[in-house]
Amino acid sequence: MNIFSAFTLYRALVKPESESDRIAIINFCWSSYYIAYLVFNITLAGMITEEAKQIGISIHKAIDLLHDEILCDKLMLFSNQVYQRTPVVNCKLFNFDGSLIFSTLGAITTNLVILIQFDILSGDIH
Secondary structure, eight states: OOHHHHHHHHHHHHSOOHHHHHHHHHHHHHHHHHHHHHHHHHHHHHHHHHHHHHHHHHHHHHHHHOOOHHHHHHHHHHHHHHHHSOOOOBOSSSBOSHHHHHHHHHHHHHHHHHHHHHHHHTTSOO
């Protein structure tokens, strides 16, 4: 939920008006869709990282079963590459992992508290 939709939802609950209620509901629905999309992408990024760890384990199991020295060396090299460079999904600005959800939630909460405090000080709401 972005800050604007959370604040309009707060305003609709504190000071109900028919027009602002409708806008708040529309903003809340759109923000819910956006959050679901973001959580889905972050979940997929976490699954990619976990799958890379499982691939490393599977490669070592395959090395134990093989008797070909050349193939074992190539698989060991691949295993080292997977172990040392696990895939990380990012957008060149931040990584898509669980910490992204919590840092976003913390920033939204902090800014929403500031907006609510300014709204209370403006005198519209008692």
